[in-house]
Amino acid sequence: xxxxxxxxxxxxxxxxxxxxxxxxxxxxxxxxxxxxxxxxxxxxxxxxxxxxxxxxxxxxxxxxxxxxxxxxxxxxxxxxxxxxxxxxxxxxxxxxxxxxxxxxxxxxxxxxxxxxxxxxxxxxxxxxxxxxxxxxxxxxxxxxxxxxxxxxxxxxxxxxxxxxxxxxxxxxxxxxxxxxxxxxxxxxxxxxxxxxxxxxxxxxxxxxxxxxxxxxxxxxxxxxxxxxxxxxxxxxxxxxxxxxxxxxxxxxxxxxxxxxxxxxxxxxxxxxxxxxxxxxxxxxxxxxxxxxxxxxxx
Amino acid sequence: xxxxxxxxxxxxxxxxxxxxxxxxxxxxxxxxxxxxxxxxxxxxxxxxxxxxxxxxxxxxxxxxxxxxxxxxxxxxxxxxxxxxxxxxxxxxxxxxxxxxxxxxxxxxxxxxxxxxxxxxxxxxxxxxxxxxxxxxxxxxxxxxxxxxxxxxxx
Ligand SMILES: [Zn+2]
Numbered sequence: 001x002x003x004x005x006x007x008x009x010x011x012x013x014x015x016x017x018x019x020x021x022x023x024x025x026x027x028x029x030x031x032x033x034x035x036x037x038x039x040x041x042x043x044x045x046x047x048x049x050x051x052x053x054x055x056x057x058x059x060x061x062x063x064x065x066x067x068x069x070x071x072x073x074x075x076x077x078x079x080x081x082x083x084x085x086x087x088x089x090x091x092x093x094x095x096x097x098x099x100x101x102x103x104x105x106x107x108x109x110x111x112x113x114x115x116x117x118x119x120x121x122x123x124x125x126x127x128x129x130x131x132x133x134x135x136x137x138x139x140x141x142x143x144x145x146x147x148x149x150x151x152x153x154x155x156x157x158x159x160x161x162x163x164x165x166x167x168x169x170x171x172x173x174x175x176x177x178x179x180x181x182x183x184x185x186x187x188x189x190x191x192x193x194x195x196x197x198x199x200x201x202x203x204x205x206x207x208x209x210x211x212x213x214x215x216x217x218x219x220x221x222x223x224x225x226x227x228x229x230x231x232x233x234x235x236x237x238x239x240x241x242x243x244x245x246x247x248x249x250x251x252x253x254x255x256x257x258x259x260x261x262x263x264x265x266x267x268x269x270x271x272x273x274x275x276x277x278x279x280x281x282x283x284x285x286x287x288x289x290x291x292x293x294x295x296x297x298x
Numbered sequence: 299x300x301x302x303x304x305x306x307x308x309x310x311x312x313x314x315x316x317x318x319x320x321x322x323x324x325x326x327x328x329x330x331x332x333x334x335x336x337x338x339x340x341x342x343x344x345x346x347x348x349x350x351x352x353x354x355x356x357x358x359x360x361x362x363x364x365x366x367x368x369x370x371x372x373x374x375x376x377x378x379x380x381x382x383x384x385x386x387x388x389x390x391x392x393x394x395x396x397x398x399x400x401x402x403x404x405x406x407x408x409x410x411x412x413x414x415x416x417x418x419x420x421x422x423x424x425x426x427x428x429x430x431x432x433x434x435x436x437x438x439x440x441x442x443x444x445x446x447x448x449x450x451x452x
Contacts, residue, residue, distance in 0.1 A: 082421050103416040105438025109423055124414050126439060189442050192432070 002296050003111040003118045006127040007164045012171040014295075015136065021291035022137050022284070030290065035064035038297055041094035042068045043086070044121070045077065045101040050282070051121050051130070055098045058289035064297075067094060087113040096297050099123070117296035125160050131259060132164040134288040138281040139216055143253050145172040149213055151204075153179040153240060154220035154265060156186045161259050162220055163190050170197035177202045177210050181222065181236045207240070212249050217242075219258045219265050243267040250275065257281055310344075315363040315387055321379040323348050326358030328378040328448040332407060333362075333371060341365055354381065373401040377408065377434075378448050400429050408434065408443070408450040415439040425452070 004010065010018075024030060040059045044052050056066045069077075077086060083106060090097060091114040099107050100121040107120035107127070122128040139145060150169060152162050156178055166176055166186070176199055178186060186194075186201070194201060204210045211217070219242055227233040241264060242256065258266060258278040270276050321329055326345045335341055342363040351357040358379075366386050375382050376398045386394040406424040410417045417425045417438050426437040433444035443450060 083416075083419075084422050101416075102414070103419050104412060104414050104440075105416040105436070108438055109416045109421065123416070124439070189432075 003107075003114075003120075004129050004292055004296060005107045005111055005118065005120045007129045007132045007168050008127075010129065010168075015133070015168065015171065018133055018288070018291045018295055019137050019140055021294060022133075022287040023140075025287040025290050026284075030062070030294075032061070033063040034294060035059065035062040035297055038064040038095045039093065040064055040066050040293065040297075041090045041097045042066055043090065043097060043099050043101075044068070045083075045099075045106075048100055048122060051100065051285070054285040055119075055121060055130075055289050055293075057286050058293055061286070062290055062293060064293070083110060084113045087118075088115075091115045096293065119292060119296060125158065127164060128161065129164065130285070130289055130292060131161055132168050133292065134281065134284045135161075135165050135218070135257065135259075136168055137284050137288050138257060138277055139255065141280070141284075142255050142277070143215060145169070145174065147173050147175075148215040149175050149177060150216040150218060151177040151179060151207075151210060151214045152186075152218050152220070153207060153242075155184045155222045155226065156180045156220070157184045158223075158226075159220045162218060163187075165218065166190070166194060166199070167197070170194055170199040173198070175200045175202065177204055177214065179204045179207050179210070179240070181240065184222065184226065207242075207246055211246060212251070215251060215253060215255070217254070217256050219256065219262075221261075221263055221265055237264055241265060241267065242270060244269050244273065247273065247275065311390055312361050312363045312387055313390055315361065315365055316367045317385040317387060318360040318362075318367075318375065318379075319357070319383050319385065320351070320354060321358035321360065321375075321382050323354070323356040323358055325378040325448065326360050328451065329358070329360055329375055329382070331448075331451050332374050332377060333367070335362065367396075369396065370401070372396050373399055374404060374407050376400045376429075377404065377451070402429060403427070403437070404429055404434065407452060408447065409452050410436045410439060410441055411443065411450060412436065412439050412441040415441065 042055055059066050087110045096117045098119045098121050099110050101123050104124035104126035106123040107118055111118040120127055120129055156162050224233050254275050255277045256275045260278055260282055326347050344361045346359045348356045349359055372384050382398045384396040385392045405426045410425055415438055417423050427434040428437055433442050435442050
C-alpha cells in the first residue's frame with residue numbers, strides 16, 4: 001500500500017509518473033469512472049477550504065465519493081479522541097484518507113495506524129506534497145524541468161512550500177537562486193541537503209541582479225509578524241514587491257508563480273502578463289490530485 | 299612520576315552486572331538517565347567521574363550490579379558516550395565485551411524540541427530520531443538536534 005506523506009519519500013520516477021498522469025488528465029484523457037465505488041475520507045483538522053475542495057473535486061471527477069466529518073467541533077475529536085483512534089476507525093470506512101492536521105508529522109503518524117493509503121494534505125509547518133507536485137506540474141507545462149534556473153523570493157526560512165519544491169527540483173539538476181530578507185534565508189540544514197543532492201544554490205541581494213537569467217520565479221509571502229515594527233515590514237515588502245517594471249527583460253519562457261493567497265507581494269498589474277501563472281497553478285491542483293488519487297487507489 | 303589512581307581504589311569490583319567504561323567525562327549521570335536508573339530504582343550502582351584515563355585524558359565509569367545491559371540499551375548510550383565500552387560481569391569475570399554502535403533510529407529516548415511536533419501531542423506515540431553524522435533528526439517533523447543532546451533525554 002502506498003502512502004503519499006513527504007515529497008522526500010517520492011522517487012523521481014514516481015514524480016514523473018504522477019506528472020505524466022496529470023498531463024493526460026488535463027487534456028481530458030482519463031476514465032471518468034476510474035474510482036467508481038471508491039470512498040475517500042477527507043479529514044481536515046484545520047480549515048483549508050481550497051485544498052479540501054480540490055481533493056473533493058478530484059475524487060468526484062474520477063467517479064468516486066467523498067466522506068468527511070463536517071466541522072471538527074461536532075465530532076469525536078472535540079471529545080478528546082486521539083488522531084490514532086480517529087484514523088483506525090475511519091480507515092474502516094474509506095478506501096483512502098486525505099489528512100490535514102496542525103501538528104508536524106501527523107500524516108506519517110497517521111499512516112502507522114491506517115489500514116488504507118494516507119495522502120498528506122499538509123501537516124502543520126510540515127510537508128504538503130500535493131502543493132509541490134502541482135508546482136512541478138505548472139513549471140513542466142511551460143518547459144522541461146531539467147537544468148532550468150529557478151528563483152525563490154521572499155520568506156525561505158519558514159516557508160515549507162519552497163523547501164519541498166526546492167528538494168523535489170534537486171532531482172532535475174535545477175539551479176536555485178534565492179532572494180530573501182536578512183534572517184529569512186533557507187535553513188542551513190536544507191542548504192546542506194540540497195548541496196548533498198548536487199543542487200547549486202546562488203544567493204542574490206536584489207531581484208534585479210538575476211531576473212533576466214531566470215526561467216521561473218517563485219514568490220512567497222513575507223509575513224508581517226516576522227518583523228519588529230510596521231515600518232521595517234513596509235520597507236522590506238516594497239523591496240521585494242514584483243511589479244511589471246521588475247519583469248522587463250525576462251526570458252521568453254519565464255513564468256511567475258505564487259502558492260496563493262497573495263497579499264502585497266505581486267502587483268495586480270502583473271496578473272494580465274503572459275508570464276503570470278499563479279491562477280493556472282491553483283487550477284492545476286485538481287488534475288494533480290486526480291493523479292495522486294489514481295496512484296494510491298489502483 | 300605521579301602515580302595514577304587505580305580504578306579499583308575508586309570503585310570496588312562487582313560480582314555480577316555491567317561495567318560501562320570509557321564514558322566521556324561528565325556524561326556518567328546522563329548514561330544513567332538513558333538507562334532509566336533513578337534514585338527510585340533498586341539497583342546497586344557506583345559511578346566515578348573524571349577518572350584519569352590513558353586513552354581519553356579523563357573518563358567516567360558506571361557499574362551496575364545484578365543487571366546485564368541488552369544490546370539496544372547499550373546502543374542508546376551512544377547518544378552521550380559514543381566511545382563507551384561495556385563489560386558484562388559474571389562471578390567477577392568479564393563474560394562479554396560490547397562496543398557501542400550508533401543505531402540508525404533511536405526511539406523513545408529523547409524528546410523532540412519542537413512543540414508543534416506530533417510526537418509531543420497526546421497520542422500513543424514514541425519519539426523517534428534518525429541518527430545522522432550531523433545530529434539527530436526527528437522522524438516526524440525533521441527537527442535536527444546537533445548539540446546538548448543530554449538535555450533532551452526523556
Ligand atoms: Zn519532531
